[in-house]
Amino acid sequence: MFNKVMARKPAMPGKVYGAPGAGYSGFISMMTAIVLIALWFLITGMGWIKPIFLPSPFAVYDKFVEALTIGVANSTLAQHTAASLGRVMGAFLLALITAVPVGILMGVNRVMRGLFDPIIEFYRPLPPLAYLPLVIIWFGIGEFPKVFLIFLAIFAPMAIAARAGVRSVSMEQIHAAYAMGASRSQIITHVILKAALPEIFTGMRIGIGVGWTTLVAAEMVASARGLGFMVLNAAQYLASDTVIMGILVIGFFALLFDMLLRYLERMLIPWKGKV
Template sequence: MSEAATPAPDAAMPALSSNDRRRAAMRGVTPPLLLISLATVAVAFVAWIAATRTGLVKPLFLPRPESVLRAFADALDGRIDGAPLLEHVAMSLGRVAGAFVLAALVGIPVGLATGLSPALRAALDPFIEFYRPLPPLAYLPLVVIWFGIGETSKILLIFLACFAPVALAARAGVSAASLDQINAARALGASRSQVVRHVVLPAALPDILVGLRIGMGVGWTTLVAAEMVAASTGIGQMVLNASNFLRTDIVVMGILVIGALAAAFEFGMRRLERRLTPWKGKV
C-alpha cells in the first residue's frame, strides 16, 4: 500500500505558516506580490537616476533625485513660496478632506434614495449624469463667479468632483440587496426604515466604500484646479507657481507629496473597507 501523499507547501508562500498566510490574505497583499511591487519601484528609481546622471534626459524635463530632495528641504524650511511645506500640506488636506466629508454626507443619502425611488432617480439622474463627465476646469469660472475666490469655491469644486462617484456607487449598491432578503425582513415585521438600515445599507456598503475611494482619488486630482483660484498656500498652488518658472524639481517634489498623501488615504480606505466588510469576496 502506498503511503498517503503529503500536501506540498504553497509555492507562492513557502516560508509562511497557515496563520501568516491567513493574515497576509486579509491584508490583501501577499509577501511575494509586495516584493514585486517594491522591486518595480526600485527599478523605476534606478532608471530615473541612470537617465539623469548620464544626460539622457535634461534636468529641465526630469530633474535629478538629489535636486528633488533639495527642493523638499527648501520647502520644509519655507524657502519656497514663503510658507513651510507643512502649511501647504495642511491647507490642501483641509480642502480635500472637507470636500470629501461633505460629498460623503450628501452623496451617500442621495445615492441610496435614488436607488430606492425610481421617481427620484428619474428626477436627479439627468443632472448628475450631465455634469459627471465634465472636467472641473470647465465649470471653474462659474464657481468663481457665483461663490467668489475664497475657500468656499475651492471646497465646492472638489466637492462636485467627489459627489458623482459617491452617489452613483451608493445607487448601484442598492441593487446588491436581494429581493429575498428584503421580503424576509418584511415578513419578520421590519419597517421600511429598518429594511433600509439592516438590509439595504449593509448590502450596499461594499459599493459605497469603493465609491468613496474613487471619490477621494478624484478629489486629489481636482486639488490643483481648485487651488488655481487665488490661493496663497497649498500644494497645488506651489506646483503651479513652480511650473511658471520652469522649476521642475519643485514640480516633481509636489507631485510626489500629493501622490504620497493620496496613497495614504487609499491605504486607509482599504483598511476601513476590510474592517467594515470582511465578507466581501467570500460570499
C-alpha cells in the same frame, strides 16, 4: 511556455478552485517601484535628459528639504500641505454626508432617481476646469469656491457608487427580511445599507482620488497656499524639481488616504468577498 504562464496555482486550503488573480502582489509592486526609481537615477545620472525636464532624485530631495525648512512660494511645505488637506478633507466630508444619502435614496426611490440622475450624469463627465469659471462667477475667489469645486468632483462618483450598491442587493435578502416581519425602514437600514457598504467604500476611494486630482484646478483660483498652487507657481518658472516634489507629496497623501479607507473597509466589512 504560454501554458505554463497561464497555468493556475494550487488552490488555497478550504477552496476547491483557485480564483483568477488571487494571491499576494505586494512584492511585485515593491519591485516595480524599485525598478522605476533605479531608472530615474540611471537616466538623470547619465545625463540622457536635461535637468530642466527631469531633475535628479537628489535635486528633488534637496528641494524637499528646502521646502520643509525655508519654504517655497512664500510658505513652508507644512503650510502648503495643511491648506490642501483642509480643502480636500472638507470637500470629502461634505460629499460623504450628502452624496451617500442621495445615492441611497436614488436606489430605493424612483422619484429621487428621476430627480438626481439626470443632473449627476450630465455634469459627471465634465472636467472641473469646464465649470470652474461658473463657480468663480457664482461664489467669487474666496476659500469656499475651492472646496465647492472639489466637492462637486467627489459627489458624483460617491452618489453613483451608493446607488449601485443599493441596486445590487438581492431580492431574496429583502424578501427574507420582510418574511421575518421587518418594516420598510428596517429593510433600508439593516439589509440594503449593509449590503451596499462595499460599493459605498469603493465610491469613497474613487472620490478621494478624484478630489486630489481636482485640487490643482481648485487652487488656480486666487490661492496663496496649497500643494496645487505650489506646483503651478513652480511651473511658471520652469522649476521642475519643485513640480516633481509637489507631485510626489500629493501622490503620497492620496495613497495614504486610500490605504486608510482600505483598512476601514476591512474592519467594517469583514464579509466582503466571502458571501
